[in-house]
Structures are given as C-alpha cells and as structure tokens.
Amino acid sequence: MINTTLLDKISHSSQELRVDNIRGSFLGSNIRKELPEIGKVNAPKDFDELFAYHEGFTWQENIERLVERTNNIKPNIGRAELSEAEIKNVLNSPKRAIKFIQSHDYGILLKDLRTRCEEVKDAILVASHIPNVNIRGRLIEVLITSDEEERNKLLRNIEEIEHFLPTYDTKNDLGDYVRNFSDSDSYTDIKTKVLYLDFNPKAYNIDKFLKCMGNEKSVFMFFFVGIDETGIVNTVLASVLHDKLQNTTLLQHHWAGRGTRGTAQFNGKTINELLYDGQFENNINDNDSKSFLQKLLNR
Known part of the structure; x- marks a missing residue:
C-alpha cells in the first residue's frame, strides 16, 4: 500500500518539493515496508489496519513531514524542554x-x-x-x-x-x-x-x-x-x-x-x-x- 502516511520521504531528486509545490517522485525504497509502532507490515493481510492508521493523519501533516524529510529541513518546533x-x-x-x-x-x-x-x-x-x-x-x-x-x-x-x-x-x-x-x-x-x-x-x-x-x-x-x-x-x-x-x-x-x-x-x-x-x-x-x-x- 502506498499513500502519504506510508512514504518515508520523496526521492532526493525532488529538491523542489514544498508544501505549496507538490512535485517529485519516489523510489521503492521510500515506501515503508514495516510499521513497528503498530506492529504491522505493509502487506495485504494488514491493509485494513494500515488504512485505519492512515486516516488518523491529515494531508497537511503528512506533506509537511515529507518536505522536511526529503529536503533535510530542521523542524520549526523542537523537543519540549521541561524543568x-x-x-x-x-x-x-x-x-x-x-x-x-x-x-x-x-x-x-x-x-x-x-x-x-x-x-x-x-x-x-x-x-x-x-x-x-x-x-x-x-x-x-x-x-x-x-x-x-x-x-x-x-x-x-x-x-x-x-x-x-x-x-x-x-x-x-x-x-x-x-x-x-x-x-x-x-x-x-x-x-x-x-x-x-x-x-x-x-x-x-x-x-x-x-x-x-x-x-x-x-x-x-x-x-x-x-x-x-x-x-x-x-x-x-x-x-x-x-x-x-x-x-x-x-x-x-x-x-x-x-x-x-x-x-x-x-x-x-x-x-x-x-x-x-x-x-x-x-x-x-x-x-x-x-x-x-x-x-x-x-x-
């Protein structure tokens, strides 16, 4: 299954990818094959649960993540420091x-x-x-x-x-x-x-x-x-x-x-x-x- 949640990033040739300029290609290696956080693999037997997982995220959230991962951009919001x-x-x-x-x-x-x-x-x-x-x-x-x-x-x-x-x-x-x-x-x-x-x-x-x-x-x-x-x-x-x-x-x-x-x-x-x-x-x-x-x- 391929969707914006199951892509790790877009190909490194896609340097023009931005949240307002969605373009580029991905390689087979960019598709997540295993999802240890939910204990599932990207295979037909788990497709129903993978799609349920995908529906928990918005398009905007996934696009922002892909842009950051593809272009190696440092996120604006970092890890919260607590006293x-x-x-x-x-x-x-x-x-x-x-x-x-x-x-x-x-x-x-x-x-x-x-x-x-x-x-x-x-x-x-x-x-x-x-x-x-x-x-x-x-x-x-x-x-x-x-x-x-x-x-x-x-x-x-x-x-x-x-x-x-x-x-x-x-x-x-x-x-x-x-x-x-x-x-x-x-x-x-x-x-x-x-x-x-x-x-x-x-x-x-x-x-x-x-x-x-x-x-x-x-x-x-x-x-x-x-x-x-x-x-x-x-x-x-x-x-x-x-x-x-x-x-x-x-x-x-x-x-x-x-x-x-x-x-x-x-x-x-x-x-x-x-x-x-x-x-x-x-x-x-x-x-x-x-x-x-x-x-x-x-x-």
Missing part, C-alpha cells in the same frame, strides 16, 4: 486525574459537555455524513464548543464547510475545551467516532501534552461522541490515562518533526469499546501511568 518542577508535575498527573474523576467537578464538566451535545444533536447527525474524517471531526468539535451564532453560520454553509471552520493557533494549545475549577484546570479534546467506520484518530502531540501536564493543576480528558446511522449513541468523558486508552495508545515517530517526541494515536476499536460499555468507569492505575509518562519523557 525539574514540570517533570515532577507530569509524574504527579495520575494522582490529579484520579482526584478529578472522583470529584464533583468531573460531573459538572460531563453535564456541561453532554448538554452542549444535546443542543446540536441534529446538526451532529448531518455532520457525521461528511466523508472527510478531519473536516467531520473539526466541525463537530466546533458545534459542541461554540456559541449559537457561530453554530448557525456553520450550518448555513455546510456544503462549503471547510472554508467556514475557524482556524486555530495550535502552537501552544491542547484540548478543544478548557474549563477551570478551583482545584484543577481541565483540558478536554472532543473526538467523534463513527462507530461503523474503522480508523485510529490522532490523540495528541506528545511534547504539547507533557508541557501542559507540567502545570500543577492540569488534567487532560477526552470527550468521545459515538455516532451511528441514527445519531448519537453515547458519550463518555475519559481521562487520557484511562487504562484501556493508555495500554493501546500508539506512539508515532516517523511523521512527526524530527527532534520532537512525536505524536500519540488512539486505537479506534478501544474507543468503540468505551462507548459501548454500559457501565463505563475511568480506571487509572497510578504506577502504570507513571511508567507510561516516564516513557514519553524519555523519548
């Missing part, structure tokens, strides 16, 4: 997460997000039929987090929705929805999951995640919205350190800017499991999560 105090806060984040999900604040955040979701449930159903996974996800995120005026503007222009979606400066941001409480600052990423489609969504940029968790009050959550042909099936508010999410997180290196810690990607089947779990609970193991976070810090 001793920030590292301590990162390793304390499992305890903060456990405290948060057991608190009244977790219930307030969950009710807030579910109320917002209910207010736009019909629009979410319309949006779920957009074939482009990245535009679909961005639209539903904005529908849930924006005010009524912005929602109406988006829905009036649904046919050309990509041009009307707001753009964000993502250099320092983590999470689509930030809500501060007296004991914690919650950062929530909203992820839609069309339950009958198999794809592995991007989870987070590891450097940005660690930098955010370096703040002593930060907690990072994911609000998963499960959709089928009839509409919203279920929603769950899961900690990034939920044991099932953490144990199946894929850590990517090849497409992230060189000199960074890379990115994390969720397993779509795990998200489906959480959404179908009628007795959903946030299970976090403090020691396992610390080991996982140390692994991220060491990358």
Whole structure:
C-alpha cells in the first residue's frame, strides 16, 4: 500500500518539493515496508489496519513531514524542554486525574459537555455524513464548543464547510475545551467516532501534552461522541490515562518533526469499546501511568 502516511520521504531528486509545490517522485525504497509502532507490515493481510492508521493523519501533516524529510529541513518546533518542577508535575498527573474523576467537578464538566451535545444533536447527525474524517471531526468539535451564532453560520454553509471552520493557533494549545475549577484546570479534546467506520484518530502531540501536564493543576480528558446511522449513541468523558486508552495508545515517530517526541494515536476499536460499555468507569492505575509518562519523557 502506498499513500502519504506510508512514504518515508520523496526521492532526493525532488529538491523542489514544498508544501505549496507538490512535485517529485519516489523510489521503492521510500515506501515503508514495516510499521513497528503498530506492529504491522505493509502487506495485504494488514491493509485494513494500515488504512485505519492512515486516516488518523491529515494531508497537511503528512506533506509537511515529507518536505522536511526529503529536503533535510530542521523542524520549526523542537523537543519540549521541561524543568525539574514540570517533570515532577507530569509524574504527579495520575494522582490529579484520579482526584478529578472522583470529584464533583468531573460531573459538572460531563453535564456541561453532554448538554452542549444535546443542543446540536441534529446538526451532529448531518455532520457525521461528511466523508472527510478531519473536516467531520473539526466541525463537530466546533458545534459542541461554540456559541449559537457561530453554530448557525456553520450550518448555513455546510456544503462549503471547510472554508467556514475557524482556524486555530495550535502552537501552544491542547484540548478543544478548557474549563477551570478551583482545584484543577481541565483540558478536554472532543473526538467523534463513527462507530461503523474503522480508523485510529490522532490523540495528541506528545511534547504539547507533557508541557501542559507540567502545570500543577492540569488534567487532560477526552470527550468521545459515538455516532451511528441514527445519531448519537453515547458519550463518555475519559481521562487520557484511562487504562484501556493508555495500554493501546500508539506512539508515532516517523511523521512527526524530527527532534520532537512525536505524536500519540488512539486505537479506534478501544474507543468503540468505551462507548459501548454500559457501565463505563475511568480506571487509572497510578504506577502504570507513571511508567507510561516516564516513557514519553524519555523519548
């Protein structure tokens, strides 16, 4: 299988390749034959899972990576440096997460997000039929987090929705929805999951995640919205350190800017499991999560 995710770089003869000048050729040696990060090989028996993996990345992300790799360009954003105090806060984040999900604040955040979701449930159903996974996800995120005026503007222009979606400066941001409480600052990423489609969504940029968790009050959550042909099936508010999410997180290196810690990607089947779990609970193991976070810090 060949696509922008499965190409390591373009041939060295393609020195004119730029993000705004997509041209060049590739050699057989430029095609990734093995993907150790997901334990798969580039062969027909794994094509379904390889394509699910590919759908977690945007065209823009892959093109930027290929330009950097082909032209040996140093990335603009390097590996995040954390102070001793920030590292301590990162390793304390499992305890903060456990405290948060057991608190009244977790219930307030969950009710807030579910109320917002209910207010736009019909629009979410319309949006779920957009074939482009990245535009679909961005639209539903904005529908849930924006005010009524912005929602109406988006829905009036649904046919050309990509041009009307707001753009964000993502250099320092983590999470689509930030809500501060007296004991914690919650950062929530909203992820839609069309339950009958198999794809592995991007989870987070590891450097940005660690930098955010370096703040002593930060907690990072994911609000998963499960959709089928009839509409919203279920929603769950899961900690990034939920044991099932953490144990199946894929850590990517090849497409992230060189000199960074890379990115994390969720397993779509795990998200489906959480959404179908009628007795959903946030299970976090403090020691396992610390080991996982140390692994991220060491990358």
